[in-house]
Amino acid sequence: MVLLIHHPILPQCRKIRLQMSEKKILFVLKEEEPWKLSPDVYKLNPAGEIPIFVSDGQVIAGQYPICEYLEDISSENRLLPPTPGERAECRRLMAWFDEKFYREVYRNIAQEKVFKRFSQGLAPDSKILKIGLNNLKFHMEYIDWLAERRNYLGGAEFSLADITAAAHLSVIDYLGDVPWENYHYAKLWYSKIKSRPSFKDILKDSVKGILPAKNYANLDF
């Protein structure tokens, strides 16, 4: 049995949960608020970051090592394609969302709307929010462009590229900020991902104090 220390507002935690569900790894969740981490977290990870994965005394901290570890140990339901070149393309897209989308969209939207409120009791800065929403359009165009040309974002098969993108988008979607109507192919792609059994738990997520947007859990959005 695996223990994952996580929080539903963090896309990097959602990514690992989706990956484990796809691989049919059983796990229990322990929630930690990222703006008020307990000393236990620092004992397990001196970087003071979650997710943290604990299994049989093995502790792995951080989404990147956990994600690669899970691919490393489990041959069931491989989530990276068979050739090194295709794997590189998937990892390029994973980095796109984990780094670029995170920096340009997540930090400006989720940090403003959620982190600022719970850590400092402040309202979001509308100028920063606007930058995030504007950046989101560029990312939606890119997802739309990929989804029009490929069966899945990373190539012909479902992969960690889809998981990473959906983990990030699902947080912004929870907050009601994804303009789906303007991006036909992106929407088709997301509805395909949303229907996967691994996504069920993500759609039940709730961030204390913040209700999900109306269509968040709706498969027909």
Add this chain to the structure above:
Amino acid sequence: MVLLIHHPILPQCRKIRLQMSEKKILFVLKEEEPWKLSPDVYKLNPAGEIPIFVSDGQVIAGQYPICEYLEDISSENRLLPPTPGERAECRRLMAWFDEKFYREVYRNIAQEKVFKRFSQGLAPDSKILKIGLNNLKFHMEYIDWLAERRNYLGGAEFSLADITAAAHLSVIDYLGDVPWENYHYAKLWYSKIKSRPSFKDILKDSVKGILPAKNYANLDF
């Protein structure tokens, strides 16, 4: 033959150069200034980021996919340890430097001293610099702590954890900001890394307009 588009001020480019040198992969370098990337870069990588790796028509953009690709394709001089658990520990440290050190130290020091000057013609903000230098102490303590307990940062053997840490530290060292004298074990570890043949080219690096610190290339620093 491999072409790597890079810049010597970027630790993520130094990391890939060190990795390729350790693996005895032949490569040529093409320099691009990160504050003034040419349209070619955007054609190869819509994220507009370097390093970009080109080999036989295969284009891989971004340090994470390149780094994992190089481990994937070359069995020579593996730079990750043999078991999944040990590999996870190495990757945790790689993320430590690529994300945490980058955010807390690099952005405050190198971006202030170098990027601001070349992109905006501005002098560094001494308050931001001070934050970076202060954060650096914490990271030096952690490197010192690891180097006292382990032969190499990631474990018993030289690995990508050492390469990543040294890539990041070497940029700060070029700028003359690493307080080596206070960190005995960190200094011993770095001098071991600095003496490797793969490091030779890094020590010859020069950032146009900025001279390296006095002891940058000195093996006895």
